[in-house]
Amino acid sequence: MKTRIISxxxxxxLLLLVYFGGIWLKLACIAxxxxxxxxxxxxxxxxxxQPCYIIGYCSIILLYVLHFAGMxxxxxxxxxxxxxxxxxxxxxxxxFVSVAASLIYGMDVEKRxxxxxxxxxxxxxxxxxxxxxxxLIDESEYAHNYIWLIFIIAFGTDIFAYFSGMLxxxxxxxxxxxxxxxxxxxxxxxxxxxVFSVLFGVFFLAQGHALSIRFIIMACIGSVVAQLGxxxxxxxxxxxxxxxxxxxxPGHGGILDRFDSVLFVAPYLYFYIAVILPMFI
Numbered sequence: 001m002k003t004r005i006i007s008x009x010x011x012x013x014l015l016l017l018v019y020f021g022g023i024w025l026k027l028a029c030i031a032x033x034x035x036x037x038x039x040x041x042x043x044x045x046x047x048x049x050q051p052c053y054i055i056g057y058c059s060i061i062l063l064y065v066l067h068f069a070g071m072x073x074x075x076x077x078x079x080x081x082x083x084x085x086x087x088x089x090x091x092x093x094x095x096f097v098s099v100a101a102s103l104i105y106g107m108d109v110e111k112r113x114x115x116x117x118x119x120x121x122x123x124x125x126x127x128x129x130x131x132x133x134x135x136l137i138d139e140s141e142y143a144h145n146y147i148w149l150i151f152i153i154a155f156g157t158d159i160f161a162y163f164s165g166m167l168x169x170x171x172x173x174x175x176x177x178x179x180x181x182x183x184x185x186x187x188x189x190x191x192x193x194x195v196f197s198v199l200f201g202v203f204f205l206a207q208g209h210a211l212s213i214r215f216i217i218m219a220c221i222g223s224v225v226a227q228l229g230x231x232x233x234x235x236x237x238x239x240x241x242x243x244x245x246x247x248x249x250p251g252h253g254g255i256l257d258r259f260d261s262v263l264f265v266a267p268y269l270y271f272y273i274a275v276i277l278p279m280f281i
Contacts, residue, residue, distance in 0.1 A: 018147055021138045025147075026064065029131050032255055033060045036127045039245035039254040040236075044119040047240045050112065051119040052105045059098045059124045063132060066090040098124050126263065127256070133266035142273050145204070150269055152200055153193045153222040154229075154261040160192020161185040161227070177234040186227055193223030218272060222265055229264030233257070 017028045034057065041051040070087040099121060106117035138147050165185025173181040197219035233256060237245065246254025256263075 014151070018151065021147065025138050026067075026135055029134050030060065030064055032259060033128045033131050035248070035255045036131070036245075036259065037123050039256050040123045040127050041119065043236065043240040043242055043245060044115075044123070046242055047115075049115040049119040051116060051123060052102070055098075055101045055105055055120055056123055056128070059094070059101070060128050062097060063094050063128060066094050067132075067135065130263040130267055131259075133270045134262075137266065137270050137273065140270075140273055142277065146269055146273055148200060148204075149197060149219075149222070150262060150266050152196045153219060153269075154226045154259075154265045156196035157189040157193045157223040157226040158230070158261060160195070161189030164188025164192075174231055174234075177231055177238060181231075189227055190220055190223040193226070194219045197222075218276075222268060225264045225268045226261035229261040232264070233260035 014028070017024050037056045037060065038053070041053055041056060044051050067087070067090070070090045102117055102121040102124065105120060106112045106114065134147070134150060137150065140146070161181070162185070165180070165182045165188065168184040168188070169182030171183040172179065173183050173186050194216055198216065201215055233245075237243065244253025245256040248254050249258050
């Protein structure tokens with residue numbers, strides 16, 4: 001308990017980065033991508049795979065170089081011309097280069113196994129690409145409202161799931177993946193996500209919107225997504241034969257141990273903002 005409280009205090013500076021957003025949040029996402037990708041690849045090495053760290057790191061650099069290039073092209077749109085590539089095209093370029101580089105890495109059939117290629121590519125998309133959605137939300141027109149919900153849903157789920165599981169947990173949720181997780185904890189996590197999200201909505205958004213059924217459903221589904229992200233990370237760790245991805249954060253392990261649910265919640269919220277939200281505005 002004491003260790004988790006200390007860890008929560010250590011994570012407080014993240015709130016400042018979310019508040020200021022912009023370049024500071026981008027730099028944080030870049031740092032999380034580098035550290036998280038290394039942890040993920042180290043886990044695969046424990047399983048006997050040989051992922052290519054260089055390709056993974058270069059994919060991070062390329063993604064954000066293209067992102068800033070896209071921002072510049074949009075800013076200087078008049079001078080760039082009508083045929084200048086948009087962000088969607090640049091994102092597809094990044095995906096193509098990352099996939100192609102990972103596949104080419106496996107061409108040395110005498111030294112490389114299919115698992116080497118798969119682990120390299122999985123890390124790029126699971127860690128680097130999923131973290132990138134935080135940046136995309138921060139640059140959306142709803143950033144000031146919804147950027148906070150990534151962490152409110154993810155961490156609210158984690159906190160309520162932990163305490164409700166500790167106090168009420170009797171029925172195992174996924175004993176083969178995470179023996180300590182319970183059905184009661186999962187339900188408590190969903191309730192916690194909705195409670196924290198509604199409180200955020202009441203104090204920082206329009207009250208009617210905060211208490212609307214759409215808002216509550218968004219938080220409810222988000223909590224399920226967060227727990228799926230947590231269980232996905234647990235499944236990887238179980239196959240890798242490790243308990244934690246690292247020891248960077250006391251009581252939580254590595255960066256991926258703390259942000260495993262965020263990796264799923266960020267894309268979920270982005271597509272909610274991009275696809276669902278406009279239907280009701």
